[in-house]
Amino acid sequence: MSGDVVLDVAGLRVVGLPSKAEIVTEVDLTLGRGEVLGLVGESGSGKTTLGLALLAHAKRGTSIASGSVTVCGRDLLTLPAEEVRRARGRTVAYIPQSPASALNPALRIGTQLRECLNGSASREAHREEEGEERVQEVLREVALPDTPDFIRRYPHQLSGGQQQRIAIAMAFIGRPELIVLDEPTTGLDVTTQRHVLETVRRMCEGYGASGVYISHDMAVVAGIADRLAVMYSGRVVEAGTAEAVLAAPRHPYTARLLLAVPDLAAEREMTGIPGHAPSPLARPGGCAFAPRCELAEDRCRAEQPAPVEVTVGHTVRCVKPGSPPAPRPATPLRAGDGGGAPVLEVRGLSARYGRTEVLSGIELTVPAGECVALLGESGSGKTTLSRAIVGLHPEFDGEILLDGEALAHGSYRRTEEQRRRVQYVFQNPYEALNPRKTVRELVLGPVRVLRGRVADPDAVVRDALERASLRGDLAGRYPDQLSGGERQRVAIARALATGPDLLICDEITSSLDVSVQSSIVELLRELQRRDGLSLLFVTHDIALVRNLAQHVAVLEDGRIVESGPVERVFTTPDHPYTRSLIDDTPHFTPAFARLDSRD
Amino acid sequence: MYRLIFKRVLLGLVILWAVSVVVFLATQALPGDAARAILGRDATPERLAALQAQLHTGDPMLVQYGKWLAGTLTFDLGASLANGLPVGQYLAPRVSNSLVLMMIAAVIATPVALAVGAWSALRRDRAVDHATSLITLVLAALPEFVVGIILVLIFATGWLHVLPAVFAAGEGAVWQYPAQLVLPTLTLVLAVSPYIVRMMRAAMVEVLESEYVQQARLKGLPERTVIWRHAVPNAIGPVAQVIALQLAWLAGGVVVIEFLFRYPGIGLALMDAIGNRDLPVIQALSLLIAGLYIVVNLLADIIGLAANPKVRTAAR
Numbered sequence A: 001m002s003g004d005v006v007l008d009v010a011g012l013r014v015v016g017l018p019s020k021a022e023i024v025t026e027v028d029l030t031l032g033r034g035e036v037l038g039l040v041g042e043s044g045s046g047k048t049t050l051g052l053a054l055l056a057h058a059k060r061g062t063s064i065a066s067g068s069v070t071v072c073g074r075d076l077l078t079l080p081a082e083e084v085r086r087a088r089g090r091t092v093a094y095i096p097q098s099p100a101s102a103l104n105p106a107l108r109i110g111t112q113l114r115e116c117l118n119g120s121a122s123r124e125a126h127r128e129e130e131g132e133e134r135v136q137e138v139l140r141e142v143a144l145p146d147t148p149d150f151i152r153r154y155p156h157q158l159s160g161g162q163q164q165r166i167a168i169a170m171a172f173i174g175r176p177e178l179i180v181l182d183e184p185t186t187g188l189d190v191t192t193q194r195h196v197l198e199t200v201r202r203m204c205e206g207y208g209a210s211g212v213y214i215s216h217d218m219a220v221v222a223g224i225a226d227r228l229a230v231m232y233s234g235r236v237v238e239a240g241t242a243e244a245v246l247a248a249p250r251h252p253y254t255a256r257l258l259l260a261v262p263d264l265a266a267e268r269e270m271t272g273i274p275g276h277a278p279s280p281l282a283r284p285g286g287c288a289f290a291p292r293c294e295l296a297e298d299r300c301r302a303e304q305p306a307p308v309e310v311t312v313g314h315t316v317r318c319v320k321p322g323s324p325p326a327p328r329p330a331t332p333l334r335a336g337d338g339g340g341a342p343v344l345e346v347r348g349l350s351a352r353y354g355r356t357e358v359l360s361g362i363e364l365t366v367p368a369g370e371c372v373a374l375l376g377e378s379g380s381g382k383t384t385l386s387r388a389i390v391g392l393h394p395e396f397d398g399e400i401l402l403d404g405e406a407l408a409h410g411s412y413r414r415t416e417e418q419r420r421r422v423q424y425v426f427q428n429p430y431e432a433l434n435p436r437k438t439v440r441e442l443v444l445g446p447v448r449v450l451r452g453r454v455a456d457p458d459a460v461v462r463d464a465l466e467r468a469s470l471r472g473d474l475a476g477r478y479p480d481q482l483s484g485g486e487r488q489r490v491a492i493a494r495a496l497a498t499g500p501d502l503l504i505c506d507e508i509t510s511s512l513d514v515s516v517q518s519s520i521v522e523l524l525r526e527l528q529r530r531d532g533l534s535l536l537f538v539t540h541d542i543a544l545v546r547n548l549a550q551h552v553a554v555l556e557d558g559r560i561v562e563s564g565p566v567e568r569v570f571t572t573p574d575h576p577y578t579r580s581l582i583d584d585t586p587h588f589t590p591a592f593a594r595l596d597s598r599d
Numbered sequence B: 001m002y003r004l005i006f007k008r009v010l011l012g013l014v015i016l017w018a019v020s021v022v023v024f025l026a027t028q029a030l031p032g033d034a035a036r037a038i039l040g041r042d043a044t045p046e047r048l049a050a051l052q053a054q055l056h057t058g059d060p061m062l063v064q065y066g067k068w069l070a071g072t073l074t075f076d077l078g079a080s081l082a083n084g085l086p087v088g089q090y091l092a093p094r095v096s097n098s099l100v101l102m103m104i105a106a107v108i109a110t111p112v113a114l115a116v117g118a119w120s121a122l123r124r125d126r127a128v129d130h131a132t133s134l135i136t137l138v139l140a141a142l143p144e145f146v147v148g149i150i151l152v153l154i155f156a157t158g159w160l161h162v163l164p165a166v167f168a169a170g171e172g173a174v175w176q177y178p179a180q181l182v183l184p185t186l187t188l189v190l191a192v193s194p195y196i197v198r199m200m201r202a203a204m205v206e207v208l209e210s211e212y213v214q215q216a217r218l219k220g221l222p223e224r225t226v227i228w229r230h231a232v233p234n235a236i237g238p239v240a241q242v243i244a245l246q247l248a249w250l251a252g253g254v255v256v257i258e259f260l261f262r263y264p265g266i267g268l269a270l271m272d273a274i275g276n277r278d279l280p281v282i283q284a285l286s287l288l289i290a291g292l293y294i295v296v297n298l299l300a301d302i303i304g305l306a307a308n309p310k311v312r313t314a315a316r
Ligand code: SF4
Pocket: A251, A252, A253, A287, A288, A289, A290, A291, A293, A294, A295, A296, A297, A300, A305, A317, A318, A319, A320, A321
């Protein structure tokens, strides 16, 4: 058995410098030959830091304080630097999150692949030619062309999917025993993501390599991992075989994480986790999840729960393992009969950037009180369309009608009333809020411009924050004192404060963690149900569409290829593109989250 | 890429032309009679007439400019008013003297500054880095003539008496007197280096933090390869502009330094010409310095373009 252990981590602790804050602590992991471990956690959980520590690397400002990382019988943390260097790439390799920034822009991909071979211990064995052959071989294995012309390209001449394949090829070229993959599919569209995942799986099998697959996305990990380790606040809170964990998560956090994943069938309710993960500098004593855990009691806060082995090989750090919340059936959305008068109509819209046409012949209707999802991958023109609607991209042909009245193309030529009625929430909450203004000022800004002087500004702020499910006392804070999810809620509150009829949400959950994303979706559903707000929800995530919208328009290369009621489009998609989108999205139905699994 | 380079060259020519207009307006086209202004009140009528003929002051302004420009383009710059020599002949040795000084300074300053900057970045937040940062800051804040005077005090007059304080060579080319060249060169080097060092450090720090450098390390490459193949080439790109600006600055900065060290180059010639109101020489030198500025910047642009694979491959 011990001969087959590829990775053995014991008591690993990584601290920040100079604060000595524990970023990763008390981590123990073992991984057998050919196994894939899924390492799941939200942003700030320390999963990337842990991944890098597996190669004995610590980012600037962090340092590996204690513990051991034994790969194939050798502890990388005690080896001399030169030995560690030799082990990297040949014993343990790393596939980065965004190949676009991890490939050197100034070097040809051939050079970057070949250099992984040069300088290896068996330098003489790798003659120039053999190296070249190996490069071609590994390119074929990841399904890329192996022509000299391709090998001479620079990274910017490749598509995102091709760049990620190069990164995979780079990791496998030295035939390592262990591969660390750090969210390798983030930012890729679903089809590319599926191909990349397949490639990774095939390569691991072909080389008999073990893998550590780091991700925040349960749905992706579930499809590839044999074992799972869930991280929260620097600790592994639950670990076991993927089957066991997905069937019966024993830690409340794992369970909530599973329930936060949107259900493609929209039968189970997607529920967010309230609150947010603590920063490494301010972690509570005791169980770090306690502030967000509905089962928390005094002893949880008193001391750090020790890992408990609930079944063989399945450990949980929780004082009350095994009483997770059950999935709830989804509350049905407001019926989308489309009967309401249309708030917004787009007729025959075409738009261009310079000479390239990005949108053509767009027809779109948003009925009052309903949500229309605009589904498209990056480059489909969905952001241009939403910007045109709100008046930020005035160079287009065609018509946009608000309540049957044509809107001017540019925002400046619309009346205040028209601008007030259509509000926009931007994708990135970190850039959309002026860091020098308090939440109160941010929320009041558009109100003052669009509604003039208001009688009781504090009431407006309080009301807007409340509608966005934010505590009133946040009004005095600055954006950098808020978490990502809170910022996005402030952005929503700012839009709501003016009392709009239509809210345009441009990928507003794409930069947030799954658990936070779910609570934002809950909020939007609530706004729609309670206040009758109409929504145009722009997204690339098909599972979200099903959980939020009554109608969907699928955008491909600047054209709407299919549109209709969500139910109809999902059950009987007409267009091949829609079908491929549905097929390529991971169908994530762990036993635990299935509604019929209990009772 | 060639289209881009062609555009830049064209732009350079347009700017040069604009400079020629400004030079002409600022010197010859001033209100009043330029010839009289140059010669002063007690000029003899014959000399006045001769000068007026040389400067074509009798013609309308546009014709004057045309004739002057035509002369400049054919390298017929007229004769110096101070010593009667054709301007070209008078300036040629001085231009080459200045070029020698600038070249030596550039050849020393650029690699040394790049190396110091990169080294400082590699030792980030250690004592060496802090020291470099402080020294470059002080040097950047001091005007170059102050640096020159301090150097003279240290090496020539005050403390050590190892180098001459002013340039006092006899006949022949300047490079035959290396000891005389040390102080002027050193002053120029110290004047241009700090900016290059600081920029290189900043660029290098950024590159060293980049994901592709981290990835290169995680690939198990030797540190040497990581630095020389992955980090340095990407850091030099943005610094090239600063180097060019600094080298272009040399063309003007040399004036002050030459004056300080009495070095027989264009700087000193310009000072003399201004003192003598030697109009043709002033015009020629102004155009020359501007031209140098433009050429150096153009070269930097072209190098910057050529170093960027995105631009380079887009042309094919
Ligand atoms: S230890 Fe307590 S607070 Fe922590 S997850 Fe378990 S029940 Fe919740």
